[in-house]
Amino acid sequence: MRVRAIVSACCAVAFCAAGAAAQTPPAAPPAASTARAAAPAAGWGADTVRLSVDIGVQGGGSAPSQSSTLQIYQESAPLNVSYGTKSPLLLEGGLGVHVHGRFGVGVAISYARSKTDASVQAQIPNPFYFGQLRPITGTASALQRTEVGTHIDALYLVPVNDRFDVMLSGGPSILYVQQDLVSSVNFSESYPYDTAAYTSAGLTRVSKSGIGFNVGADFSWRITKTIGFGGLVRFTRATLSLPLSGQPSISTQAGGVQAGAGIRLLF
Amino acid sequence: MKWRVLALLTAVGVLAGVHPSAQTPPAPAVAQSMAVATTRQSLGTWDARVDTMLSNGQLDLSRIQRDTVLPSREHERLNQTYRGLPVFGGQIVRQVANGTVVSVFGRYFTGIDIGTQPAITAAAASKAAVAAQGANAVASGDPVLGVLPMAGSRYVLAWQVEVRSPWDIEQYYVDAKSGTVVRHISKVVADTASPAIGIGTGVTGDREKMSVNQAAGVYQAIDVLRPAAAFTLTFAGSVTRFNDFLSSGQVFNADIATSSTNTWTDGAVVDAHAFQGMVYDFYYKVLGRKGLDDANHQVTGIVHPLARADASRFSSTVVGTYINNALYLGNGYMLYGDGDGVSYNYMSGGLDVVGHELTHGVTDYTSQLVEQDESGALNEAFSDIMGTAIEFEAQPSTADWLIGEKVTLTSPGYIRSLQDPAANGYPDHYSLEKYIGTDYDNGGVHYNSTIVSHAFYLAVHGGTDRVSGITVQGVGMAKLDEMAKIFYRAWAFMLTSNAQFIDARNATLQAASDLYGAGSNEYTQVQQAWNAVGVQ
CATH class of the missing domain: 1.10.390.10 (Neutral Protease Domain 2)
Known part of the structure; x- marks a missing residue:
C-alpha cells in the first residue's frame, strides 16, 4: 500500500514570541529550481506518509459571554463579563496515511493560546440595606484561553501539477478549552457606602472538552522528493459549556478558522 | 473585667478583644532591623551570638514558654535592650529541645546610638498622650522608657504610654526629648475588627442586614463598619443581671449579643442592631451629623433587660418602665424592653422607636432640653x-x-x-x-x-x-x-x-x-x- 501523510504543527517557541511574529509568513523555500528537479509527480505517489509543521493563527473564535450572580453582603450581585477576542497563534502537527486511490486518513493536533482582557460590570449590594445596588465597572486583564484540538480526518487528494496538490480533509474534532473566567470581583468602598469602585477580579481557570467537527484543505508544494512546504486552512467548531463553581455554566464556542503555513515531509 | 455605663474609661480591652502585651511591635518601615532566621548551617553561629548578646546585656530573657504542642520543647523569648532600656519591637525567640538549641528567630535593631537620658518625665509623657487621645482618655499603667525604631534609619528615645478611652486602647510613643507624640497604635481595631455582614429576622419578621464583628467561632453584634462603633447587648431577661446593671451601671463582655452563625434569629437583637445603624446613617447622610455628639460617640443598645415571660411578676411601674418601654439612658446607652406581648411587642422592633430614643441622645449633646413642661414636650416632639x-x-x-x-x-x-x-x-x-x-x-x-x-x-x-x-x-x-x-x-x-x-x-x-x-x-x-x- 502506498501511503502519504500530512503533519502540521505550530511552533511552541514561536507561540511564546511577540504577536508580530505570528503574522510573519513562512520563509521562502530554498532553491526552488533545485527542488523542482528532484520532485516526483504530485498525488499519492511513491510516498506513503506526509508530515508537516505549521505555524499560523486561529481566527473567528467566539469569546464566552458571562452573566452570573455573586453573593455579596447577603444579597445577589449581578455580574456580567464580556471577554475580549483575539486571534491566537496556532501550532499544529498531524499525520496522514494513504488508504486507497486518492483517499487517506489522518489525525492532526492543533494548539492555540491567547491572552485577552475582559470588561467586567457588577452591581455591588449595599452592606446595610437590601436592594441598593452600586454599579462598578472595570477590566480584568490577561485572561488566558488555551484550545487544543484533535482532528480525525478523512483525506482526499486533488493533484494540481507535478509539484502542487491540495489535500481536502474533514471529520470529527475533539476540542479542549482551558479558560480563565471571572469568578469574583474585588472592590473598594468606604462609609457611607453609597458607591463602590472596582479594583480587580478574581479569576478561576476552568476547562472542558467537547466533540465538534472540522473541514479543511492543505496546500502542498513539493521542493524535493521528501521536502516541501505548504499551507493549511481549516474550520473547526465545537460548543462547550464551561463549568464555574456555584454559577451556571458558561457557553463558549471553541475553534474557528485556522490558517497556517509550514514545511512538509513526505516519505 | 468591668466597665461602667457612665464612666467608660477603663477596662474596655476585654470587651473589644484586646490582647495586651508588654511590648507592642512598632509599625513597619523601621530602621536597620535585622531579621534572624536560622538555617541548619547558621544555627550554631546565631546561638553563640545570642549567648554573647545575653551576656553583654543586649538581650534580656523575658520569659520561657512551654511548647504546648511539643512538650519536649521550650521557647526562650529575649527582648532587645540598649543600655538597659528596651528596644521596642526588638525580640528574638530561641527554641530549645532538651538543652539543645533548635532554632533562632526574631528581629533586632542595629546601629543604635542615642542618649538615654529623658528630657521629660513619665508623667509629662502620659499627659501628652492622654491629651492626644482626646476626651475621656486616661493613661493606663506606668510609662516605659525605651528606644523606638523609626523610619529613615533613626531611633528615638520614647516613652511608651498606654491610653484607654471608651472602646479603644492606644499605645502611644512620646518623644522623651521633645515631648511630642511620634507614634500611636490602636490595640483594639487592628487586632479585633473583622467586619461581616449577617442577616437576621426582626421582631415583625422583617429581614435586616446586620453589620457585625466576626470573632473566634462566633459573630458579635458589634458594628465596626460605621464610623461610630455600635454595640447591642442582651441581658437575656435575667433579673439578677439587670438589677446588677441598675445598681452598678456595669456591663460585661459576656453581655454582647452573639450568634454562632451569621444568620441571626433573636428579633430584638436584630432590629436594635440594624436600626441603630440606620439612625446613624440618617443623621450622617441627611443632616451631616456624625453620631450623637457629632464626634462618633459609640452607641450601645441593651435588649431583654427583663423577660417578657416574667412581666406578671413585676409591678406595673416596673413593667411600664423596663418592659413596655424604651429608654435613652445617657452616654449613648439605650434600653429596649421586651414588651409584655399583650400591649407591646419587643420595643426595638420599631425603627421610629429606636430613632426616637437615639434622638434623645442628640438632644443630650445639643440643646439639652429639660424633660419638663414645654421644653420637655419639644424634646419628645423632636424625637418623634x-x-x-x-x-x-x-x-x-x-x-x-x-x-x-x-x-x-x-x-x-x-x-x-x-x-x-x-x-x-x-x-x-x-x-x-x-x-x-x-x-x-x-x-x-x-x-x-x-x-x-x-x-x-x-x-x-x-x-x-x-x-x-x-x-x-x-x-x-x-x-x-x-x-x-x-x-x-x-x-x-x-x-x-x-x-x-x-x-x-x-x-x-x-x-x-x-x-x-x-x-x-x-x-x-x-x-x-x-x-x-x-x-x-
Whole structure:
C-alpha cells in the first residue's frame, strides 16, 4: 500500500514570541529550481506518509459571554463579563496515511493560546440595606484561553501539477478549552457606602472538552522528493459549556478558522 | 473585667478583644532591623551570638514558654535592650529541645546610638498622650522608657504610654526629648475588627442586614463598619443581671449579643442592631451629623433587660418602665424592653422607636432640653419628628406618620400620630395643651409633644388642622428631608434647655430662612404650620 501523510504543527517557541511574529509568513523555500528537479509527480505517489509543521493563527473564535450572580453582603450581585477576542497563534502537527486511490486518513493536533482582557460590570449590594445596588465597572486583564484540538480526518487528494496538490480533509474534532473566567470581583468602598469602585477580579481557570467537527484543505508544494512546504486552512467548531463553581455554566464556542503555513515531509 | 455605663474609661480591652502585651511591635518601615532566621548551617553561629548578646546585656530573657504542642520543647523569648532600656519591637525567640538549641528567630535593631537620658518625665509623657487621645482618655499603667525604631534609619528615645478611652486602647510613643507624640497604635481595631455582614429576622419578621464583628467561632453584634462603633447587648431577661446593671451601671463582655452563625434569629437583637445603624446613617447622610455628639460617640443598645415571660411578676411601674418601654439612658446607652406581648411587642422592633430614643441622645449633646413642661414636650416632639423622618428614609415602602405602630399590639395600634394626634387622644392645637406644671408626664411632655410634631407633619405633608381649620399646603413628601433639616437645625443649634413652643417656632423660621431664604416656600410652610397649630 502506498501511503502519504500530512503533519502540521505550530511552533511552541514561536507561540511564546511577540504577536508580530505570528503574522510573519513562512520563509521562502530554498532553491526552488533545485527542488523542482528532484520532485516526483504530485498525488499519492511513491510516498506513503506526509508530515508537516505549521505555524499560523486561529481566527473567528467566539469569546464566552458571562452573566452570573455573586453573593455579596447577603444579597445577589449581578455580574456580567464580556471577554475580549483575539486571534491566537496556532501550532499544529498531524499525520496522514494513504488508504486507497486518492483517499487517506489522518489525525492532526492543533494548539492555540491567547491572552485577552475582559470588561467586567457588577452591581455591588449595599452592606446595610437590601436592594441598593452600586454599579462598578472595570477590566480584568490577561485572561488566558488555551484550545487544543484533535482532528480525525478523512483525506482526499486533488493533484494540481507535478509539484502542487491540495489535500481536502474533514471529520470529527475533539476540542479542549482551558479558560480563565471571572469568578469574583474585588472592590473598594468606604462609609457611607453609597458607591463602590472596582479594583480587580478574581479569576478561576476552568476547562472542558467537547466533540465538534472540522473541514479543511492543505496546500502542498513539493521542493524535493521528501521536502516541501505548504499551507493549511481549516474550520473547526465545537460548543462547550464551561463549568464555574456555584454559577451556571458558561457557553463558549471553541475553534474557528485556522490558517497556517509550514514545511512538509513526505516519505 | 468591668466597665461602667457612665464612666467608660477603663477596662474596655476585654470587651473589644484586646490582647495586651508588654511590648507592642512598632509599625513597619523601621530602621536597620535585622531579621534572624536560622538555617541548619547558621544555627550554631546565631546561638553563640545570642549567648554573647545575653551576656553583654543586649538581650534580656523575658520569659520561657512551654511548647504546648511539643512538650519536649521550650521557647526562650529575649527582648532587645540598649543600655538597659528596651528596644521596642526588638525580640528574638530561641527554641530549645532538651538543652539543645533548635532554632533562632526574631528581629533586632542595629546601629543604635542615642542618649538615654529623658528630657521629660513619665508623667509629662502620659499627659501628652492622654491629651492626644482626646476626651475621656486616661493613661493606663506606668510609662516605659525605651528606644523606638523609626523610619529613615533613626531611633528615638520614647516613652511608651498606654491610653484607654471608651472602646479603644492606644499605645502611644512620646518623644522623651521633645515631648511630642511620634507614634500611636490602636490595640483594639487592628487586632479585633473583622467586619461581616449577617442577616437576621426582626421582631415583625422583617429581614435586616446586620453589620457585625466576626470573632473566634462566633459573630458579635458589634458594628465596626460605621464610623461610630455600635454595640447591642442582651441581658437575656435575667433579673439578677439587670438589677446588677441598675445598681452598678456595669456591663460585661459576656453581655454582647452573639450568634454562632451569621444568620441571626433573636428579633430584638436584630432590629436594635440594624436600626441603630440606620439612625446613624440618617443623621450622617441627611443632616451631616456624625453620631450623637457629632464626634462618633459609640452607641450601645441593651435588649431583654427583663423577660417578657416574667412581666406578671413585676409591678406595673416596673413593667411600664423596663418592659413596655424604651429608654435613652445617657452616654449613648439605650434600653429596649421586651414588651409584655399583650400591649407591646419587643420595643426595638420599631425603627421610629429606636430613632426616637437615639434622638434623645442628640438632644443630650445639643440643646439639652429639660424633660419638663414645654421644653420637655419639644424634646419628645423632636424625637418623634426625627424618628419618623428616619423611617421615611430607611423604610420608605412602609413608612407612615405613626409612632410605635410596629410594636403596639392593642388598639389603635400605635402610640402617637403626627398626622392625626387627636385620633389617639393627643392634642393637635396649642389651645389643647395640658398638664403644664404638673407631675403628670413631667408636665405633659409626651402629651403636648404632638402639638409640635403635628406642625412638622403639616409643614411637610400639608393638611388642615382640626381645631384651627387652617390649611397648610406643605412642601411635599419629596422635600421631607428639607423640612427635617430645618427642624434639626433649630433644635440642635438654636434652642436652649428651657425653650418654649414659641422659641421653636422662631428657631425653625430662622433655620428655614438661613437654609432656603425668607421668601422661600419652605419658610412659608413652616410659618403656616405653626399658625395652624396655634403657636404664634
